[in-house]
Amino acid sequence: MTPPDSVLLARFVLVRARAAGVDAVELARAAGIGPGALDGASGSVPGQCYPRLWELFERQIEQPQVGLLAAERYGMGELGLMDYLVATAPTVGEGFRAAAEFGSRLTTTRRMDVVADTERHLTVAAATTAEGRGAELAAQASFAFLVSRARLAAKAPIAPAAVTFRQPAPRHHAAFTEFFGTAAIEFGADADTLTLHHADRDRPQPGADPSLAAVLRRSAAVATLSTPPARAWVDLLAAEFDSLPLATVTPDDMARRLGISARTLRRRLAAAGTSWSRELAGARGRALG
Template sequence: MSEATDNVLLPQSALRHAVGAGLEPGLLARESGLPRWSLSGTEEYRVPSSGYLRTWEVIEHGLGDPDAASRIADQYVLGQVGLYDYLFSTAPTFGEGLAQCGPYLGAITTNFFFEPGLETEEEVTWEVTMINGDGRGRELAMQWGLAAIVQRGRLVTTAPVSPSRITFCQSAPRSHARMTETFGTQAIEFGAPVDTITFRKADLETPLHTADPRLAAILRDYATATQPVAPQRASLWTDHLAATISAALDDNSATVDRVAARMFMSRRSLQRRLAEHGTTWRAELDQVRRERYQRSTVNGPLARQDQTVLLGYKDQRSARRAVRRWNT
């Protein structure tokens, strides 16, 4: 599997803010593991995504500021991440700009996926998935990433736009007042199964005063020819799916529709994603049930009624057939 990388402009934005706040450039470079030229490198350079995530940890520690990601996002300037900003800003509307963010995300990073998920009559939700990364660096990078989407839009829309809802996988901080201010909404959920940002369809129709269809076509061709290939998702998404199915089994709601809703996706989007991973809903549900059964019987067998409840079956006969199949 190829290593995920980020355009040097991505960590550069955070590093420059930290230097401006008084942190020493050489120390930042050493602690983050990024080369010192990261502070001045041009768009042609890329760095390992692990270094970018480490940069956020170093900045938060150095500034002593748990709201560092939000404060840095508040200072967003159009063009600071190069081609990616211009792909967005040359679109005719805010929604069309967001539509450019997924296919051409490789222009700025190969460590994320940005894809439309659940759609209702009034709203559209986008899912943001990080391929490799964990810990505090992941949390801060995700905070900045979602906030940057909002700030980028506010710089070019002809009317103010704010998300109607944000969800984060990370645990809730002691206070997220600054985050609420940055996003312009109090509808921020923590401990969610997936990181998402939701906008009202009416806001998605907001025109951009920077729209330029001719330049947009040129930029898309250039991005297609030059952006690197993203690494495979590995097992990240399927692991997330398995955890969601397991939670649904606990409250007797493990149907494809209800699991899709838990993941902020439509049934169709979930089935499409399953097909991309070469699997099916039935196969994934069966695998989760099997793993739950095996973990629960390490120290001895379960009573039939307990098996039925644990595996989310409606009757003991179905649970018994499944156990027999796994044991043969």
């Protein structure tokens, strides 16, 4: 089982899925997340659920640039404390640094670092332990969020100097060029990176508030991710059941898929007030229904 991500990340995807006409509750269940992810409560979800949400969302709407589309509808405060850390920074570049430094307060499975800061450019790189299409879409969304947040905070049409993605080149690039405002986009790269021109890096943000920023930084420094609620393990188990041959699956098989021991699996099921046999019976009922 991967470490947790903030439920805010999952909610970010689910809210957009619902706006696009997708059944967000069903999407959450398919990703292994309980319906509580939509109700505004704080907490965490298993780390593999966030990229899985992106992948399932893309399948539903058949849009390979779904990460970009989601950021276009971004609303202030959706990512909690990090939004305000970015918005109250004195410059766009410092906002990027805040996002990189405190992004780990939302997730333990992905990170962003400032990898270069010169007289000409500032470059951030995103890295994740996840693989596959969901991770590619999450990288899209991360950079789209940064650019959208910077444009909103600076009240300027900021266009990166360059963007690189590990994902293979899509059939059509127009959506990426249009969103980022540059044709300097490389696919199939070694890393996911975004580079700002020095003029944009140093651009002041009208909403900068040094006093508030200092308070927020102190709060962020002690913020921690809570353990995923017990029910989240059961929802994740249900999603795995639905993709397996139920006649032969065993607790050991399932534990290996989830990256935990069979003993830990039984303990988490007990903590959620259920059992292996009960969840297996539920899976069989869903398969018949």
